[in-house]
Amino acid sequence: MAIARKAISPEQTNLPFAYRQYSPDQLRDVLRKMYLIRRFEEGAEDSYMRGLIHGTMHLSIGQEASAMGICMPLHEDDQITSTHRGHGHCIAKGADVKRMFAEFFGKTTGYCKGRGGSMHIADVAKGNLGANGIVAGGIPIAVGAALSSKRMKTGKVVVSFFGDGANNEGAFHEALNMASIWKLPVIFVCENNGYGMSTSTARSTAVKNIADRAAAYSMPGVIVDGNNFSEVAEASHAAAERARAGEGPTLIESKTYRYRGHSKSDRNRYRTKEEIEDWITNRDPILLFETELKEFGIIDDKGIEAVRESVKQEIADGIEFAKQSPAPELSDLDRYVYTEVA
Amino acid sequence: MDTAVRELSYAQAIQEAMALAMEADERVFLMGEDIGVYGGAFQVTGDLVERFGTDRVMDTPISELGGAGVAVGAAVTGMRPIFEFQFSDFATLGMEQIVNQAAKMRFMLGGEVSVPLVMRFPAGSGTGAAAQHSQSLEAWLGHVPGLKVIQPATPHDAKGLLLAAIADPDPVMIFEHKLLYKMKGPVPEGHYTVPIGKAEIRREGRDLTIVATSIMVHKALEAAETLSGEGMDIEVIDLRSIRPIDRETVIESVKKTSKLLCVYEAVKTLGIGAEVSAMIAESEAFDYLDAPIVRLGGAEMPIPYNPDLEKATVPQVPDIVSAARDLVKGVR
Ligand SMILES: Cc1ncc(C[n+]2csc(CCOP(=O)(O)OP(=O)(O)O)c2C)c(N)n1
Ligand SMILES: [Mg+2]
Numbered sequence: 001m002a003i004a005r006k007a008i009s010p011e012q013t014n015l016p017f018a019y020r021q022y023s024p025d026q027l028r029d030v031l032r033k034m035y036l037i038r039r040f041e042e043g044a045e046d047s048y049m050r051g052l053i054h055g056t057m058h059l060s061i062g063q064e065a066s067a068m069g070i071c072m073p074l075h076e077d078d079q080i081t082s083t084h085r086g087h088g089h090c091i092a093k094g095a096d097v098k099r100m101f102a103e104f105f106g107k108t109t110g111y112c113k114g115r116g117g118s119m120h121i122a123d124v125a126k127g128n129l130g131a132n133g134i135v136a137g138g139i140p141i142a143v144g145a146a147l148s149s150k151r152m153k154t155g156k157v158v159v160s161f162f163g164d165g166a167n168n169e170g171a172f173h174e175a176l177n178m179a180s181i182w183k184l185p186v187i188f189v190c191e192n193n194g195y196g197m198s199t200s201t202a203r204s205t206a207v208k209n210i211a212d213r214a215a216a217y218s219m220p221g222v223i224v225d226g227n228n229f230s231e232v233a234e235a236s237h238a239a240a241e242r243a244r245a246g247e248g249p250t251l252i253e254s255k256t257y258r259y260r261g262h263s264k265s266d267r268n269r270y271r272t273k274e275e276i277e278d279w280i281t282n283r284d285p286i287l288l289f290e291t292e293l294k295e296f297g298i299i300d301d302k303g304i305e306a307v308r309e310s311v312k313q314e315i316a317d318g319i320e321f322a323k324q325s326p327a328p329e330l331s332d333l334d335r336y337v338y339t340e341v342a
Numbered sequence: 343m344d345t346a347v348r349e350l351s352y353a354q355a356i357q358e359a360m361a362l363a364m365e366a367d368e369r370v371f372l373m374g375e376d377i378g379v380y381g382g383a384f385q386v387t388g389d390l391v392e393r394f395g396t397d398r399v400m401d402t403p404i405s406e407l408g409g410a411g412v413a414v415g416a417a418v419t420g421m422r423p424i425f426e427f428q429f430s431d432f433a434t435l436g437m438e439q440i441v442n443q444a445a446k447m448r449f450m451l452g453g454e455v456s457v458p459l460v461m462r463f464p465a466g467s468g469t470g471a472a473a474q475h476s477q478s479l480e481a482w483l484g485h486v487p488g489l490k491v492i493q494p495a496t497p498h499d500a501k502g503l504l505l506a507a508i509a510d511p512d513p514v515m516i517f518e519h520k521l522l523y524k525m526k527g528p529v530p531e532g533h534y535t536v537p538i539g540k541a542e543i544r545r546e547g548r549d550l551t552i553v554a555t556s557i558m559v560h561k562a563l564e565a566a567e568t569l570s571g572e573g574m575d576i577e578v579i580d581l582r583s584i585r586p587i588d589r590e591t592v593i594e595s596v597k598k599t600s601k602l603l604c605v606y607e608a609v610k611t612l613g614i615g616a617e618v619s620a621m622i623a624e625s626e627a628f629d630y631l632d633a634p635i636v637r638l639g640g641a642e643m644p645i646p647y648n649p650d651l652e653k654a655t656v657p658q659v660p661d662i663v664s665a666a667r668d669l670v671k672g673v674r
Contacts, residue, residue, distance in 0.1 A: 113452030144415020174408025
């Protein structure tokens with residue numbers, strides 16, 4: 001591509017972190033993955049409307065830079081625990097959208113063989129230990145995974161994603177305390193999208209910033225613009241280095257916004273249309289990143305179009321794969337409750 | 343290989359099992375409140391911290407929910423934690439992680455992970471610790487598929503079942519009656535396991551089946567001994583495991599004796615007695631019954647502090663003797 005002539009050298013230290021840290025190829029791939037997350041969720045939403053997916057789902061549209069920024073510095077074998085709003089985390093950690101769609105369609109080819117659905121989406125091979133239906137449920141589990149890493153000296157870093165609502169659960173506080181006293185390689189990532197269902201953080205949380213809670217557990221508390229990929233990646237990178245150096249946990253508060261309702265039943269009575277419109281128009285993480293990439297000459301309009309096209313195809317293929325996949329046998333109903341001993 | 347059998351207390355038997363498992367497998371470690379230098383609230387871990395160090399005999403903060411979650415996370419990522427609750431009552435604080443996470447993680451993820459976790463719960467009344475430190479909540483956990491729930495009644499079984507639990511790929515919850523910790527009994531040296539899900543006939547008899555759990559096994563045996571002096575021949579089954587539950591042993595016994603008495607310390611209604619009764623009612627043993635099934639369980643109330651009241655809250659030997667006698671004599 002002609003745009004490659006503007007390749008950036010690491011010496012250009014006044015550039016934002018991501019442009020010093022990652023190659024143009026990697027950055028274009030980040031953009032692609034952010035699109036993949038968004039289109040995946042739009043595809044899931046559409047399939048839901050058509051009655052192809054049952055239950056409910058929680059869309060993270062608007063939060064893509066947060067998921068990508070946190071996961072970009074992670075190694076393939078690093079681990080994450082995720083939340084009910086976990087599609088983005090799953091894709092960012094390397095999942096294949098085919099198997100995610102298959103899971104949502106309840107098929108055996110899905111990541112959880114159709115037993116988990118959207119709310120328990122996981123990809124253990126890529127280090128995603130699972131989304132969680134219980135607010136804050138994954139936080140202590142991440143600490144346990146980090147304990148394994150430290151004891152077994154695997155060098156793995158564990159990220160625990162959770163929402164702003166989770167910061168008022170006891171599990172959050174207990175987990176942060178233990179991670180700190182034992183200096184475990186874990187990164188606590190609070191994706192503060194302003195609301196836990198309908199309740200704003202102003203109404204739910206005694207501190208102004210959730211990162212302020214870090215002081216109580218003697219760990220760094222970092223606030224980032226969660227819609228700015230580079231800023232999120234920089235904080236995640238630093239936290240991962242700190243974790244790998246044995247210096248213990250970090251709490252990152254990634255301030256972001258969800259465009260869609262909390263779940264499929266939300267009437268959006270607790271926020272204004274103007275508020276939503278403002279985020280969509282002025283602070284969209286994908287648009288912001290795209291603009292930056294163009295400014296730095298990493299991609300042009302044609303390149304962006306190509307990314308969108310290839311993502312569109314991948315999503316269509318994923319949905320087709322899910323449709324064609326076999327449903328579980330009723331005779332397998334009670335499998336996986338216990339470990340089958342050979 | 344001949345292994346020596348010594349007398350050990352129930353607590354020593356548990357400690358020996360943990361030590362053996364830790365020696366054999368680097369991944370096994372202990373977590374809990376004050377289990378290190380303090381030795382555990384009931385001295386079950388004792389001096390293990392001196393042998394294995396604080397990384398493997400890990401004191402946690404007083405954080406049952408978080409601690410249980412850490413144990414779950416460690417278990418799914420390759421370790422084999424043994425988590426001690428200081429009192430079984432505090433399961434209530436860890437319930438989220440036990441019931442929603444540990445029990446379901448394998449299933450929710452379509453078999454992609456296992457949760458080889460052991461949790462130990464000092465349970466039961468009789469120590470004067472009153473309502474919040476004396477409960478028997480095993481049926482709560484027994485109601486949750488994905489968990490295995492056991493109640494060893496002897497030092498021999500405490501060691502063998504714990505070793506089986508540690509080797510088990512799924513979460514195993516062990517309810518240990520606090521009054522049993524000091525009880526002594528024969529315990530073989532070295533490694534052996536007692537199968538999870540198998541009841542044990544502690545005493546054979548033809549006139550009545552008593553199905554008992556945990557400390558009630560001993561009370562039932564005492565009652566059976568008393569009644570043998572009156573010419574009654576009573577079978578006592580130690581259920582040992584409530585999930586999975588050994589239907590076959592109980593059903594076969596009732597087919598032989600035609601009478602069933604269930605004895606357990608937990609609150610009587612909606613508990614293990616109901617399950618055992620239903621098991622018989624649903625089986626071919628129902629046709630063999632010569633009398634209604636009788637349950638003896640804890641009173642429908644919290645455990646009181648006053649020692650006489652406390653005793654009156656849970657079945658005692660005379661209660662079992664009279665219930666068993668009435669059943670055998672056809673009084674009820
Ligand atoms: C323990 C628990 N309480 C309540 C709920 C219901 N619930 C699901 S998501 C949610 C809001 C969570 O808010 P937040 O943590 O900010 O995450 P977000 O949905 O904004 O991503 C609630 C109340 C739950 N799933 N678990
Ligand atoms: Mg929120």
